Amino acid sequence: MDNKRKYVIPGDVVTTGPFRPEQNVILEGEKIISTAVGISEIYEDSVRVISLTGKYIPKIDDLVIGKVNSHTSLSWELDINSCYVGFLPAQDVFGRDFSAHADELATKLKTGDLVAARIANFDRTRDPLVTISDRDLGAIDSGVLVKISPSKVPRLIGKRGSMIQMIEMATNAAVTIGQNGWVVVSCETPEGLLKAKKAIEMVNQKAHVANLTDQIKEMLEIKDDET
Amino acid sequence: MGGRDATMVLLDENGVRCDGRKIDETRRIMIKAGGLKNADGSAYIEFGDNKILVGVFGPRDVHPKHMSNTDTGILRVRYHMEPFSVGDRKNPAPSRREIEISKVIKEALEPAVMLEKFPRTAVDVFIEVLQADGGTRCAALTAASVALADAGIPMRDMVAAVASGKVADTIILDVNNEEDQAGQADMPIGYMPSLDKITLLQLDGVLTPEEYKKCVDVGVKGCKIVYELQKKALKDKYFGKGGD
Numbered sequence: 220m221d222n223k224r225k226y227v228i229p230g231d232v233v234t235t236g237p238f239r240p241e242q243n244v245i246l247e248g249e250k251i252i253s254t255a256v257g258i259s260e261i262y263e264d265s266v267r268v269i270s271l272t273g274k275y276i277p278k279i280d281d282l283v284i285g286k287v288n289s290h291t292s293l294s295w296e297l298d299i300n301s302c303y304v305g306f307l308p309a310q311d312v313f314g315r316d317f318s319a320h321a322d323e324l325a326t327k328l329k330t331g332d333l334v335a336a337r338i339a340n341f342d343r344t345r346d347p348l349v350t351i352s353d354r355d356l357g358a359i360d361s362g363v364l365v366k367i368s369p370s371k372v373p374r375l376i377g378k379r380g381s382m383i384q385m386i387e388m389a390t391n392a393a394v395t396i397g398q399n400g401w402v403v404v405s406c407e408t409p410e411g412l413l414k415a416k417k418a419i420e421m422v423n424q425k426a427h428v429a430n431l432t433d434q435i436k437e438m439l440e441i442k443d444d445e446t
Numbered sequence: 447m448g449g450r451d452a453t454m455v456l457l458d459e460n461g462v463r464c465d466g467r468k469i470d471e472t473r474r475i476m477i478k479a480g481g482l483k484n485a486d487g488s489a490y491i492e493f494g495d496n497k498i499l500v501g502v503f504g505p506r507d508v509h510p511k512h513m514s515n516t517d518t519g520i521l522r523v524r525y526h527m528e529p530f531s532v533g534d535r536k537n538p539a540p541s542r543r544e545i546e547i548s549k550v551i552k553e554a555l556e557p558a559v560m561l562e563k564f565p566r567t568a569v570d571v572f573i574e575v576l577q578a579d580g581g582t583r584c585a586a587l588t589a590a591s592v593a594l595a596d597a598g599i600p601m602r603d604m605v606a607a608v609a610s611g612k613v614a615d616t617i618i619l620d621v622n623n624e625e626d627q628a629g630q631a632d633m634p635i636g637y638m639p640s641l642d643k644i645t646l647l648q649l650d651g652v653l654t655p656e657e658y659k660k661c662v663d664v665g666v667k668g669c670k671i672v673y674e675l676q677k678k679a680l681k682d683k684y685f686g687k688g689g690d
Contacts, residue, residue, distance in 0.1 A: 254602060
């Protein structure tokens with residue numbers, strides 16, 4: 220992959236020429252201009268900037284961790300760490316034959332519950348619609364919530380999941396990462412839980428450091444021959 | 447005010463100004479991105495004796511709800527001077543002047559921020575002037591732009607600002623408090639360097655058409671100097687010292 224990486228800030232000209240503008244860039248005449256503080260990547264026909272700051276903006280098919288804020292007789296409202304609230308319709312949990320007078324929403328999800336959900340639909344005219352009817356989705360009954368910056372989620376996952384796999388292997392913890400920066404860690408042993416939590420927080424703080432993987436390895440006391 | 451000499455010469459025969467600067471020299475400028483933990487983005491600027499802190503929140507829910515716009519996000523700016531920011535105590539209630547400056551800064555930032563990506567939300571910019579010494583609106587606009595970038599709000603370009611003016615029949619860059627009080631003209635300019643567009647232009651005083659053109663040119667040149675410092679502030683925070 221031939222991509223020149225460069226540190227950019229808003230207004231910087233990433234490149235000029237016939238490229239397709241992707242994430243966080245705009246086309247202004249011939250110039251491709253960055254709209255965020257981040258790292259620019261130029262591919263064969265497209266240009267993108269990976270932002271280093273910013274709030275979570277929902278994207279269709281993202282896995283998010285939500286917290287139940289309130290409910291009406293027809294739907295729940297989830298806090299998904301964004302400027303928009305996640306909307307979870309009751310049919311999604313009770314099925315097609317849901318009836319507003321027969322079923323009570325609080326029996327399934329209560330205010331304050333954590334939920335692993337997927338963004339089913341989102342456009343600029345309405346709040347994001349989330350779903351929990353899929354494998355591995357639904358209420359989360361055990362674990363600790365760790366909040367990290369949404370822009371650092373890709374770093375926590377690592378290349379093809381390398382970083383998170385390393386943390387999971389070393390601590391025997393199960394980690395669910397929401398794209399919105401909320402992470403749930405569960406583990407059978409309290410030591411493993413604390414260690415995994417510490418590793419995740421370290422990734423959050425040191426996301427820009429180049430040899431982060433080695434530092435995490437050192438902290439988790441993994442010997443090189445184990446991996 | 448401030449105990450400075452009232453009979454000072456604004457510009458002497460060697461082209462040196464009352465604070466020892468040359469005619470095309472800015473004051474000392476220091477910009478720092480970040481610093482406030484609870485704000486989504488923040489910046490601190492020292493522009494000569496001006497000290498200004500800016501915090502940015504958002505995009506977030508709009509309250510009151512009727513202010514929200516279904517087509518785009520909205521920008522709200524509050525410029526506020528601390529009671530201790532000037533020689534005599536300033537009443538902390540928003541004055542006519544502060545309301546005007548809030549409006550012009552908001553309008554100077556609007557062409558840069560891309561809020562159409564976040565309909566039904568608001569971005570709030572809070573500007574606190576801790577110490578004022580002439581040219582606070584330019585310094586505040588410069589810092590607000592850094593704070594918005596720090597908050598990760600998509601922007602077409604940064605907005606850099608500096609004032610130019612006329613003192614003793616000479617066009618000068620970066621008007622300080624004394625030159626503003628006793629000078630002939632004061633022209634704050636907000637400028638987007640990469641897009642080469644002016645977003646703020648005010649003028650207090652009288653200039654001939656030639657002087658006006660020169661004043662704008664000098665101001666734009668000054669903005670480019672300020673822009674380099676904005677760039678450095680953001681790069682220092684995100685990529686470490688000397689990151690490039």
